[in-house]
Amino acid sequence: MEISFFLESIFALARGASITILLSILSLILGGIVAIVIVMMRLLGGMVLRLIASAVVGILRGTPLLVQLYLVYYGLPQIGVVLQAYTVAIIVLSLYMGAYLSEALRGAIESISYSQIEGAISLGLSRWQALRVVVLPQAIRLTIPPSANQFISMLKESSLVSQIAIMELTLTATWIISWTFRAFETYLLAAAIYLIITTAFTFIAGWLEKRTAIPGTEVRNLDHLDIELNKLENLA
C-alpha cells in the first residue's frame, strides 16, 4: 500500500471516529434532555401523559435501533417527511438513548428514600423544590454509572447509522476496503479505534463517578467487596 494512501486512510478513519464520538455525545446530551422530560411526565404528569411516556419508552426500547433508523429514513418520506441522514441519525439516536436514560433516572429517583422527601416537605418545601434540591442532585449522581454504560453502548451501536450512509467510523473502514481490499487490517484498525475510544470514556466515567461521590457514601467497587469478603472468610 502506498504510504500516502495509508496516511489518507488514517485521516479518513480519524474523521470517521470523530463523527462517531460526536454523534454519541450529541445523543447523550439530547437523550439526557429527553430522559428528564420523560421522567417528569411520568412523575408529575396526569394519567394521559404518564401513559404516553411509558408507551414511548416501551416502543423505543422494544424495537431494534436499525429498524427505527430505517423507519424514519426510508419510511417517513413515504408520508412526505424527508429528513437529511444526519438529522435522522441525531433524532433516532437521541430518542433511543433518552428511553434508556429515562429508565436509569427513574430507577435512581425511586431509590431515594421517601423519608428525605418527607423531611423536605416538613420544612416547607414544595413538591417541585423537594425534587429539585433533594431528589435530583442525588438521582443524577446515581445515574452516572448506567448512563456511562449506555453511552459506551452508543459509541458502538452508532455504527448502525452507516446503514443510512453516514460516514462514521465503520462506514469509513468499509469505504477504505472498497479501494484497498484489505478487509482484515482495516477492520482490525477500526476495532482498535473503537476500543481506544470506549476505554477512554470508561476511565472518564469512573473519574466522574468518584469526583461526584457523596463523602461517606463512596461506591464500593468489586475490589472493596473482595477485600471485605476475604476478611470475613479469614474470621470464619
Added chain:
Amino acid sequence: MRDRGQREPLLDIVNLEKSFGESKILKGISLTVHKGEVVVVIGPSGSGKSTWLRCINRLEDFQGGDIRLAGRSVIDPTLDIRKLRAEVGMVFQQQNLFPHMTALQNVTMAPRLILKMPKEQAEREGRELLAKVGLASKESRYPAQLSGGEQQRVGIARSLAMHPLLMLFDEPTSSLDPELVGEVLSVMKQLAEEGMTMIVVTHEMGFAKEVADWVVFIDGGRIVEQNDPDELFSSPQQERTRAFLARYLSNSLRV
C-alpha cells in the same frame, strides 16, 4: 402543671378524628398547648400517637375536628400549607438528613430557599445552631460521616433554623443505639429550658419525668389520661395507664 390561665393557646386541638379506610385511628383527641410548654406523649405502638402528631403540620389529613395553630385553623383553605409546615419544626424517628449536603448545608438550605435568607446570615445562624447542638466542629461533615445521634442533632438544628413556633418530636431516639440517646435528649432538654414549645412522642420515661410539663397517655386513638408527670407515673388513675406503665417498666428492667 403550670398555670395555664386564660392566655391564648398556641396550639388547640379539638376532637381530632382520623380513619384509614374502615379503621378509625384517632377517635376524638383534644389537647391545648400554650407557649413554652413541653408535652410528652406516651402510649403503645399503634395507638395513633405518631399519626396525631403528623396531623399538626398536615403531613397527614384528618376527617373530623380541628387543629388551630396560633389562632388559625390548619384546615383553613386560605392557609398556605407550606407556610404552616415552615412554622412547625419536626424531628422524625428515622434520621432523614439530606445525604448530599454537609451538616451546615442541611441547616441552611430551607432558610435560604423558603425564608430567602441571605447566605451569610443563614450560615451565621446555622453555625450558631450547630454549636448549640454540640456540633460546631462538624459543620462540613456529610451525614454518612456522622453517628446516628449526631445526625439527629443536626436534624434538630435544621428544624430550629426555620425559627419554628413549636417543635414536634416523633420518637426522635427510638432508632438510636442506647449510648447515643442521651446526647439527643440533652439537646432537647436544653431547648425546653430555653422556652421552646415542644410536643414529644417518646418512650423515654426518664425524659418525660424530668422535662415534661405534663404527660399524655394515648391508647386506642384516645387520650386515656393526662397529668403532671409525677402524678401520672406515681399514681395513674386509669387501669390502662397502669397496665401500660407496668408492662413498660418490666420490659425496661428485663433489658
